[in-house]
Amino acid sequence: MTTTPVDLLSAQGLRITFPGRHGAEPARAVDGVDLDIRPGEIVALVGESGCGKTTLARSLLGLVPPTAGQVTFDGKPLDYRSRALKAYRKRVQLVLQDPSGSLNPRHTVYDAVAEGLRIHGYAGDERQAVHDALSRAGLRPPERFFLRYPHELSGGQRQRVVIAGALVLEPELIVADEPVASLDASVRGEILALLLRLRDELGLSALVVTHDLGLAWNIADRVAVMYLGRIVETGDVEQILTAPRHPYTQALLSVLPEAEGDPVVLTGEPPDPSRVPSGCRFHARCQVLASGEAERAGVADACRTQDLPVLAGGSETQVACHWATAKVAAGS
Ligand SMILES: Nc1ncnc2c1ncn2[C@@H]1O[C@H](COP(=O)(O)OP(=O)(O)O)[C@@H](O)[C@H]1O
Numbered sequence: 096m097t098t099t100p101v102d103l104l105s106a107q108g109l110r111i112t113f114p115g116r117h118g119a120e121p122a123r124a125v126d127g128v129d130l131d132i133r134p135g136e137i138v139a140l141v142g143e144s145g146c147g148k149t150t151l152a153r154s155l156l157g158l159v160p161p162t163a164g165q166v167t168f169d170g171k172p173l174d175y176r177s178r179a180l181k182a183y184r185k186r187v188q189l190v191l192q193d194p195s196g197s198l199n200p201r202h203t204v205y206d207a208v209a210e211g212l213r214i215h216g217y218a219g220d221e222r223q224a225v226h227d228a229l230s231r232a233g234l235r236p237p238e239r240f241f242l243r244y245p246h247e248l249s250g251g252q253r254q255r256v257v258i259a260g261a262l263v264l265e266p267e268l269i270v271a272d273e274p275v276a277s278l279d280a281s282v283r284g285e286i287l288a289l290l291l292r293l294r295d296e297l298g299l300s301a302l303v304v305t306h307d308l309g310l311a312w313n314i315a316d317r318v319a320v321m322y323l324g325r326i327v328e329t330g331d332v333e334q335i336l337t338a339p340r341h342p343y344t345q346a347l348l349s350v351l352p353e354a355e356g357d358p359v360v361l362t363g364e365p366p367d368p369s370r371v372p373s374g375c376r377f378h379a380r381c382q383v384l385a386s387g388e389a390e391r392a393g394v395a396d397a398c399r400t401q402d403l404p405v406l407a408g409g410s411e412t413q414v415a416c417h418w419a420t421a422k423v424a425a426g427s
């Protein structure tokens with residue numbers, strides 16, 4: 096008998112709708128998402144700015160209650176009462192990028208890292224815990240950093256302090272929202288290597304949120320590509336990045352510096368979650384529909400009128416596209 100690995104964190108049928116501003120329609124920021132993260136796995140959540148990544152990530156942390164659907168951790172639905180949420184946030188830590196103000200400029204590195212321990216009433220040796228977390232985050236020797244202030248550190252070091260502040264609580268999973276977006280390319284590689292090492296050495300799982308599909312290459316086991324509140328393609332990183340099937344994933348990949356062939360320039364309006372198009376939500380910008388390829392495959396009407404099903408969670412490779420599905424059915 097084979098046993099299925101238990102998911103650490105799951106979302107099922109998750110929807111998050113914000114009330115419309117100034118009489119506008121409500122914004123369907125997350126519009127039906129199933130997502131699973133397994134122990135020791137790094138999943139990259141990728142998509143253009145505004146597609147709902149941060150909203151999804153925050154709801155996985157219990158910071159935004161879902162409008163519909165649910166989040167489960169270790170097989171149990173999240174308990175949104177404050178005490179239970181506090182205990183949950185010890186096990187699942189949010190890592191933001193430092194320039195968004197996650198470090199208080201008036202706190203030393205020691206205090207920044209110790210803060211989580213103090214919030215959670217840690218009863219052990221605080222100094223030792225801070226020391227170990229800084230060391231794991233690659234700031235060595237840790238004592239040298241204790242009394243430094245954020246402005247005395249480089250961008251990469253500051254990001255490591257933020258990561259140490261998450262690690263000090265020994266979480267099982269970290270959710271990192273654009274953790275390297277503002278760092279130089281060389282430092283970016285170092286921080287990504289750190290996340291990989293933490294997975295290998297501590298078995299730490301991570302959801303890494305990024306607008307940069309290229310970044311997923313370097314770090315993720317699995318990738319989920321998000322467009323206008325939905326996951327449109329998901330699966331093993333190698334497979335998605337070498338043989339993308341969704342036209343949106345193909346377009347994102349085509350503009351990476353290492354891509355071969357012509358970049359696909361997406362036309363049409365930038366996506367607006369208060370005006371989700373009917374049919375395939377990508378259809379007004381889809382290069383496969385615009386070029387007549389979808390027409391030749393006999394799916395153009397479906398593209399314009401038939402919504403696609405929500406992709407199931409799990410680790411299977413899946414795609415939400417009439418054309419990609421028709422190609423598989425036709426054996427091409
Ligand atoms: N608190 C909020 N109230 C209203 N709309 C919001 C709120 N937070 C996010 N949105 C909208 O939801 C959409 C998704 O935003 P976000 O999750 O930040 O996307 P991403 O992280 O992919 O850039 C955007 O259109 C944004 O304007």
Ligand code: SF4
Pocket residue numbers: 341342343375376377378379381382383384389398415416417418419
């Ligand atoms: S369903 Fe049609 S419009 Fe949507 S991505 Fe696929 S080919 Fe393009």
Ligand SMILES: [Mg+2]
Pocket residue numbers: 145148149150272
């Ligand atoms: Mg964001």
